[in-house]
Amino acid sequence: MNALFANIxxxxxxxxxxxxxxxLGGSLLFTLLLGLPLGVLLFLTSKRQLLAQPVVxxxxxxxxxxxxxxxxxxxxxxxxxxxxxxAGTSLGVAxxxxxxxxxxxxxxxxxxxxALREVDRGIIEATQAMGATTTQIVLRALLPxxxxxxxxxxxxxxxxxxxxxxMSGVIGGGGLGDLAIRFGYQRFQTDVMVVTVLLLxxxxxxxxxxxxxxxxxxxxx
Amino acid sequence: MIEFxxxxxxxxxxxxxxxxxxxxxxxxxxxxxxxxxGHSGAGKSTLVRLINLLERPSAGQVIIxxxxxxxxxxxxxxxxxxxxxxxxxxxxxxxxxxxxxxxAFPLALAGEHGKAQIKARVAALLARVGLTEHADKYPxxxxxxxxxxxxxxxxxxxxPQILLCDEATSALDPQTTQAVLQLLADLNRELKxxxxxxxxxxDVVRRIADRVAVLDAGQVAxxxxxxxxxxxxxxxxxxRFVLEAESVDEGEQVDDYAHVPGRIVRxxxxxxxxxxxxLGAVARDAGVDFSILAGRIDRIKDTPYGQLTVAFxxxxxxxxxxxxxxxxxxxxxxxx
Numbered sequence: 338m339n340a341l342f343a344n345i346x347x348x349x350x351x352x353x354x355x356x357x358x359x360x361l362g363g364s365l366l367f368t369l370l371l372g373l374p375l376g377v378l379l380f381l382t383s384k385r386q387l388l389a390q391p392v393v394x395x396x397x398x399x400x401x402x403x404x405x406x407x408x409x410x411x412x413x414x415x416x417x418x419x420x421x422x423x424a425g426t427s428l429g430v431a432x433x434x435x436x437x438x439x440x441x442x443x444x445x446x447x448x449x450x451x452a453l454r455e456v457d458r459g460i461i462e463a464t465q466a467m468g469a470t471t472t473q474i475v476l477r478a479l480l481p482x483x484x485x486x487x488x489x490x491x492x493x494x495x496x497x498x499x500x501x502x503x504m505s506g507v508i509g510g511g512g513l514g515d516l517a518i519r520f521g522y523q524r525f526q527t528d529v530m531v532v533t534v535l536l537l538x539x540x541x542x543x544x545x546x547x548x549x550x551x552x553x554x555x556x557x558x
Numbered sequence: 559m560i561e562f563x564x565x566x567x568x569x570x571x572x573x574x575x576x577x578x579x580x581x582x583x584x585x586x587x588x589x590x591x592x593x594x595x596g597h598s599g600a601g602k603s604t605l606v607r608l609i610n611l612l613e614r615p616s617a618g619q620v621i622i623x624x625x626x627x628x629x630x631x632x633x634x635x636x637x638x639x640x641x642x643x644x645x646x647x648x649x650x651x652x653x654x655x656x657x658x659x660x661x662a663f664p665l666a667l668a669g670e671h672g673k674a675q676i677k678a679r680v681a682a683l684l685a686r687v688g689l690t691e692h693a694d695k696y697p698x699x700x701x702x703x704x705x706x707x708x709x710x711x712x713x714x715x716x717x718p719q720i721l722l723c724d725e726a727t728s729a730l731d732p733q734t735t736q737a738v739l740q741l742l743a744d745l746n747r748e749l750k751x752x753x754x755x756x757x758x759x760x761d762v763v764r765r766i767a768d769r770v771a772v773l774d775a776g777q778v779a780x781x782x783x784x785x786x787x788x789x790x791x792x793x794x795x796x797x798r799f800v801l802e803a804e805s806v807d808e809g810e811q812v813d814d815y816a817h818v819p820g821r822i823v824r825x826x827x828x829x830x831x832x833x834x835x836x837l838g839a840v841a842r843d844a845g846v847d848f849s850i851l852a853g854r855i856d857r858i859k860d861t862p863y864g865q866l867t868v869a870f871x872x873x874x875x876x877x878x879x880x881x882x883x884x885x886x887x888x889x890x891x892x893x894x
Contacts, residue, residue: 463650466610467664467716468639477667481654557653557696 344526349516354536357512359430360502361540364437365495372442372494373487375401376449377475383450387461387471401443409440409501413508433510437501445494452486453479485556492548496541503537513537559588559752560609560720565618567604567776578604580776582618586754586769588719591746593763593784594756595799596773602756605773606722609754610642611635622720640668643713647725649705651697657708658684658693664715683711687741703734710741714749721745723755727762739766760803764788764858772796785858789826789865790888804854815893818851820871822892823879827864831886837868840881845873867892 379401381387382394407415416436417427424431456479464478480487503514513533521530565582568575579601586592596602607613608620611627619626627638651660661680665671671679684690687707697705706726713721723742727735743766746753757763763770763784770788771781772795779793791797815822827836832855841848853866870878879889 457648457650459646459648459650460652462612463644463646464663464667466612466639466642466644466722467667468636469667470636473667477663478652482652484654555654557698 342528342532344520344524344528345532350513350529350532350536353511353513353516353533356430357499357502357514357537357540360433360437360505360510360512361495361498363430363434364441364498364502365491367434367438368441368445368494368498369491371438372445373449375442375446377453377480379446379450380453380479381471381475387474401446404439404443405447409436409504410507412436412440413505413510417508428509429511432508433502433505433512436505437498440501441494441498444497445490448490448493449483449487452483452490455486456482485552488548488551488555492545492552495544495548499537499541499544559590559623560586560754561619561621562605562608563619563621565605565608565615565620567601567608567613567616577776579608579615582776582778584771584778584781586752588752589746589750590769591743591753591755591767593767593770594754594773595758595760595763595770596756597758597795600773601776602758602773603724606724606754606756609720609722610639610644640664640716641718642720642722643716643718644722644724645706645709645713645726647728649697649702649709649729651705651708651712653697656694656696657689657700660697660708661711661715664712668716679715680711683714686714687711701734702730703737706730706734706738707741710738710745714745714751718751720752720754723753723757725757726755728757728759735762736765742766760788760799764803764856766859768859772799785828785861785863788858789828789863790890815851815869818849818869820847820849820869821875821894822851822867822869824890824892825864825866825868825882826888826890827866828861828886829863832862832864836882836885836887837866840878840885841870841873844875844878844881846875846878847871847873 375397379394379397382390382397384391384394404412413436416439420427420432420435423435426432460478460482461474464474469478502510502512503517506512506515506518509515513536517530517533520526521533562582562584565579566577567579568577582605594602594605604613608615609622611620615628619628621627622638625638627635630638652663655663658680661683662676665676665679681690684693687710689704689707689711692700692704697708700708709726721742727738730738739762742753745751755762755767767784769782770784772779772787772793774793774795779795780787780791787796788800791800825837837848848868848870851867851869853864855862855864857863883889
């Protein structure tokens with residue numbers, strides 16, 4: 338057993354695992370907080386919706402598409418000055434969170450937009466006919482109706498963040514991905530690679546299970 | 559109560575203005591059940607949505623109780639909408655809320671009511687539509703008829719004076735349709751509720767409406783009391799509805815009569831005349847024979863009526879027809 342995992346320092350692994358969880362938690366929190374309103378705005382300003390604004394929608398959509406088309410590794414590097422400005426460092430957990438948020442927010446926003454589109458137009462019409470304001474329609478009808486879809490989108494986003502977080506190891510982001518690259522890849526310590534990948538796999542499984550349970554809990558159809 | 563004044567509405571589709579409504583000009587009285595019937599694309603959904611401005615007219619005014627609602631500001635319009643209930647073909651209930659929460663929803667949006675007040679009102683509404691035991695279910699657990707009852711309870715939550723029904727029974731089976739229409743008729747009587755319903759089914763109008771407007775290509779083809787419009791249809795669209803409802807093919811019918819001797823007329827009885835032995839008595843007096851080719855005895859809302867297609871032979875047919883006309887029957891020549 339010890340021969341098999343000769344290179345493994347379990348306290349390093351533990352620290353890296355904790356870092357990954359911190360990166361995931363921090364970036365997921367901000368991604369949800371920023372992506373949800375952005376998704377709502379995308380939906381509302383799109384064609385034939387409550388606040389249809391072709392110019393605003395076109396602009397938002399363009400920015401979202403640009404951010405989504407930049408490979409995450411490149412985004413990590415391009416963002417370094419901005420990251421230093423925001424987080425004070427481009428290294429470690431704090432340095433990883435800004436690029437993770439910028440990379441995942443447009444992704445999540447699109448998923449929110451799609452989930453809102455799935456809500457029957459009749460629901461909006463009925464709520465409008467009751468004399469609701471646009472804010473009431475969004476907060477009290479659209480978001481509750483789209484909740485299962487938004488939760489499913491949040492789950493996909495969380496899992497995407499796990500793999501993005503692993504990538505941030507490239508620029509010294511810390512966490513399991515960092516360990517996998519520095520020890521598993523660069524020092525040919527295959528055992529470290531296997532353990533970190535296994536841990537990431539378990540993390541993804543747990544996230545998906547929680548997400549699925551939440552979706553089922555909030556589905557009333 | 560509701561007045562359409564020179565309404566025009568067109569939609570912009572691919573750079574062209576496509577007219578949906580063209581010169582709509584009529585009134586709906588307080589406490590009336592008013593039917594608007596038309597084929598799909600005739601503009602009836604647009605017309606009903608003008609009443610709560612879910613659609614805005616391109617030109618013209620919609621006046622409700624003396625107020626031109628097209629001139630209201632956003633807050634005024636929201637207040638006006640709270641006084642108008644609406645039910646829909648596909649119910650449009652919030653799937654994330656229970657039955658009770660759905661009914662409470664318009665009250666919660668209005669924000670003028672305390673929790674206890676809302677609870678009491680919801681309980682009363684659910685009792686009225688017979689869904690008390692389903693209060694904590696979600697819409698997905700209900701049948702179509704039950705969902706529409708929730709829709710009706712929800713629409714009545716803010717005690718509106720007007721209820722708009724957008725093809726409210728089109729997704730329901732015949733028995734459920736009957737029950738929902740009965741509920742609407744009862745509510746009309748109990749609450750002096752003005753009901754505007756749009757439909758493509760003549761039967762719905764015939765069962766509960768007082769007056770009807772037949773809509774064709776964005777214009778009112780015919781308007782009047784239901785019995786008058788449906789028993790003596792003038793416009794081709796109205797005739798088509800009547801024939802559809804009786805599953806009669808006009809061309810086929812004329813062919814069938816080719817071999818029938820005599821003079822063929824359509825007799826329409828309404829009210830008390832429907833149940834009197836007029837035809838036999840008159841035929842005896844005038845010495846004519848008759849054979850009944852087609853007919854139906856039914857009710858339009860609360861008025862019984864009969865409509866018979868009859869071939870008269872022998873004797874003095876003119877005298878017979880005159881006597882029938884004198885007793886209040888209306889006579890239409892099918893073939894001389």
